Amino acid sequence: MANSKKNIKISLLGVFVLFSISSTVYCFSSNGKIDKDNTLSYTQGGYDTKEQYQFVIDKYLNSLEENQADSLSVFQKLAFTYSEMREPELAVQYIDRYVKASSDVSFAGHSFFHNISDSESYQLLTDRYLKKVDLWSIFCLYVGFIGFFVAIVLNLRKRSDKVANLLMSLFVLLHSFFILHICALLTNYQYYFSHSLYISTSFSFLYGPLIYFYFKRVINKYVFKTIDLLHLVPTVLLIVFLLLPVYFLSAEEKLKMMLNGTVPHGALITIVKLMSLMIYGGLVLKIYIKSIRDKRSVLRFESVWQRNIVIFCSVYIVTYSIYAFLIISKIYSGFLFNMQVGLMALLVLYVSYTAFVQPSIFGSLKVIKTKPQNKLPVTKYVKSGLTESLSAELKEKLLYLLNEEKIYKQNNITLQGLSELMDTTRHNTSQIINEHFNLNFFELINKYRIEEAKELLQGEKHKKFNIIDIAYEVGFNNKVTFNKSFKKYNQITPSEYLKTFVA
Known part of the structure; x- marks a missing residue:
C-alpha cells in the first residue's frame, strides 16, 4: 500500500515537472491557442500584481534587445501584457509594431484586447486597420457605380456627337473609378486587396486632356489629328517608369508599403497631376472665354452646361491644390483632404443629372411610349413619352x-x-x-x-x-x-x- 502511494506521488511529481517544462517551450498564439518553438510564454490573466507584469515585460524587452527571441512574438506578448495591465497607449504601440512587421492587420481586432476596447487610442488604431463602413464610404460607392452606368449611357445616345460623348464618358468613368478606389481606402479594404495599390493612379494625367478636348469638340467642332496623341505621353511615361515597377510587386510587398507608409513617388505624381490640371484648366477657360467674346450662337441650356463644367473644373483645381499640399505634408485625413473627393463626386452626379434631365446636351433620348392609364382623360398626346x-x-x-x-x-x-x-x-x-x-x-x-x-x-x-x-x-x-x-x-x-x- 505504501509503495502504491509512493508511486502515485512520483507520477504526480513527474506530471508537474513535465507541465512546467512544457510551459517554457509552448506559448499562446494570437488566437489563444498554443504555439510551438517559442522561448517566451504568455498566460492571459496569469499575474496578480503590477510588479509581476513588469517583471515579465522586462524579460520580453531584454530578449528583444539581445535578439534572443523572434521580434514578432515579443511584440505580440507585449501587446497582450499591456492590454492585461490596461495600458492602452503602450498596448497600441506594440499592436501597431506587430501589424507592420507581420502584415497581419486582423491582429488589431484580437479578442485579447477587450480590456482596452473603449480607449480612444485603441479605437483610432482599429479605425486605421480594420474593415469599416460609414455614410461617407457608402456615398462614394453609390456615386462610383452611378458614374459607371452614366458613362455607358452617354455612348448609347442617338443622333449625337459620338466623339464629344466618348470624351465626356471617359471623363466621368475615370472620376468614378477614382471614387471607388477612395471608397476602398475609406473602408480599409485596400489592406485586404493590396493589388489595389495605385490602381487608379494610371489615369492621373488624363483628366485635363479629356475635358480640354471635350470643350474643343463641342465649341470649336474640333477634329482630332495624329499629333494630338502627344497629350498621352505623360501618361505613358508615368505608367512605364513609375507605376509598372510597383504593379509587378507581390501582394505582400505592396501591403508592407501601405502599412509602413513607404509607397513610392506619391508626392511627385501628385505635384505633376496638379500641374497638368492647371495647364489644361487654363486652356479650357481660354476656349470658353473666347466663345463668349465671339458671341457664338448657342442654346441657353447648353451655355449653362458649359459654364457649370468650367466652374466645377476651376473649383476642383483649387481643392486639389489643397489636397496636394496635405499629401506633401503627410496629412491623409480631415475635411480638407476629402474636399476634392466630394467635389469630384458632385461633378459625376451633375453630369448624371444632366444626361437624364437635359438629354439634348448629349443627344436625343429614344422616346418610350407608355400605355395610357384608364383614369386619365384621352387626349391627342396621351401616349407620348415626352416628359x-x-x-x-x-x-x-x-x-x-x-x-x-x-x-x-x-x-x-x-x-x-x-x-x-x-x-x-x-x-x-x-x-x-x-x-x-x-x-x-x-x-x-x-x-x-x-x-x-x-x-x-x-x-x-x-x-x-x-x-x-x-x-x-x-x-x-x-x-x-x-x-x-x-x-x-x-x-x-x-x-x-x-x-x-x-x-
Whole structure:
C-alpha cells in the first residue's frame, strides 16, 4: 500500500515537472491557442500584481534587445501584457509594431484586447486597420457605380456627337473609378486587396486632356489629328517608369508599403497631376472665354452646361491644390483632404443629372411610349413619352432655331428637317408646336415669315425690293401664297400694309 502511494506521488511529481517544462517551450498564439518553438510564454490573466507584469515585460524587452527571441512574438506578448495591465497607449504601440512587421492587420481586432476596447487610442488604431463602413464610404460607392452606368449611357445616345460623348464618358468613368478606389481606402479594404495599390493612379494625367478636348469638340467642332496623341505621353511615361515597377510587386510587398507608409513617388505624381490640371484648366477657360467674346450662337441650356463644367473644373483645381499640399505634408485625413473627393463626386452626379434631365446636351433620348392609364382623360398626346422637362427643353431649342437661326427662311423647310435640327422625332416636334404655340407646323413657319416680312417692309431697304422679292426673302415660293398668308394674319394684303403703315 505504501509503495502504491509512493508511486502515485512520483507520477504526480513527474506530471508537474513535465507541465512546467512544457510551459517554457509552448506559448499562446494570437488566437489563444498554443504555439510551438517559442522561448517566451504568455498566460492571459496569469499575474496578480503590477510588479509581476513588469517583471515579465522586462524579460520580453531584454530578449528583444539581445535578439534572443523572434521580434514578432515579443511584440505580440507585449501587446497582450499591456492590454492585461490596461495600458492602452503602450498596448497600441506594440499592436501597431506587430501589424507592420507581420502584415497581419486582423491582429488589431484580437479578442485579447477587450480590456482596452473603449480607449480612444485603441479605437483610432482599429479605425486605421480594420474593415469599416460609414455614410461617407457608402456615398462614394453609390456615386462610383452611378458614374459607371452614366458613362455607358452617354455612348448609347442617338443622333449625337459620338466623339464629344466618348470624351465626356471617359471623363466621368475615370472620376468614378477614382471614387471607388477612395471608397476602398475609406473602408480599409485596400489592406485586404493590396493589388489595389495605385490602381487608379494610371489615369492621373488624363483628366485635363479629356475635358480640354471635350470643350474643343463641342465649341470649336474640333477634329482630332495624329499629333494630338502627344497629350498621352505623360501618361505613358508615368505608367512605364513609375507605376509598372510597383504593379509587378507581390501582394505582400505592396501591403508592407501601405502599412509602413513607404509607397513610392506619391508626392511627385501628385505635384505633376496638379500641374497638368492647371495647364489644361487654363486652356479650357481660354476656349470658353473666347466663345463668349465671339458671341457664338448657342442654346441657353447648353451655355449653362458649359459654364457649370468650367466652374466645377476651376473649383476642383483649387481643392486639389489643397489636397496636394496635405499629401506633401503627410496629412491623409480631415475635411480638407476629402474636399476634392466630394467635389469630384458632385461633378459625376451633375453630369448624371444632366444626361437624364437635359438629354439634348448629349443627344436625343429614344422616346418610350407608355400605355395610357384608364383614369386619365384621352387626349391627342396621351401616349407620348415626352416628359415636361424634355418638352420645355425642346421648346427652347425650337425658339432658338426660329429667332436666331431663322430657319423659316428656308423655302424647303419641312417638319422632318426641323425635327433633325432639334435632334428629336417628328412626333415630338409636332407635339411641341401644338402644345406650346397652339399652331401646326406650317402655320408656325408662315407666322414667323410674315413677321419677318413686316419688318422688311418697314425698313429703309424695302424700297429696293418688290413685294415678290420680300416673299422670296422670307421663305415663300410664290407671291400668291405670300399674299394669302399675309392677309390671314394681318387682314390686309402686303400692298395695303405698305400704304397704311409704311408710306
